[in-house]
Amino acid sequence: MTKITYIEHNGKPHTIDVENGLSVMEGAVQNNIPGIDADCGGSMACATCHVYIDEKWYEKVKKKEDGEEDMIDMAFEPNRFSRLSCQIMVSEELDGLIVNLPSQQT
Template sequence: MAKITYIEHDGTRHEVEAENGLTVMEAAIRNMVPGIDADCGGACACATCHVYVDEAWLEKTGERASMEESMLDFASDVQDNSRLSCQIKVSDALDGLVVRLPEQQG
């Protein structure tokens, strides 16, 4: 299990315990974190689970795949640390992960 902190655009924090093997998006949905819409259910077919990965965690969350890069074209305010949370798998190595949510999705 890993503890993940989701920070809404207004600064509201949500700390959740996420099971290994889930995605960061699935952990947010299961814990009713507002701001992660996940319209496609995690199929990397939309950009409604867009998050900003805290700089300290970029290396551990890995590189964006080409499909993820394509979907981020539909996200608002994409930054260098933007990721689709459906593409980040939870593992013990991500214990303490911090992600921030954009002001709006898609």
């Protein structure tokens, strides 16, 4: 289990234990965290699981693979800390990870 904090756009934090091996998106969906839609179910085809990684954590998260940046073009108000949470796998190295949620996904 790895602790992840999802902070809603209004500032409300949700800290939960997510099973290692799941994605950050799945952790949110399975725990009913509001603000992550994940319409396509994790196939990197919709950009509705968009998050902003906390600045301190951004470099520690495994880099983007091909296609993710293209998809982030489609996200709502992307910035340089933007990632698709379906592409970030949860492991012990990410214990304490903080992600900020955008004001909306679409």
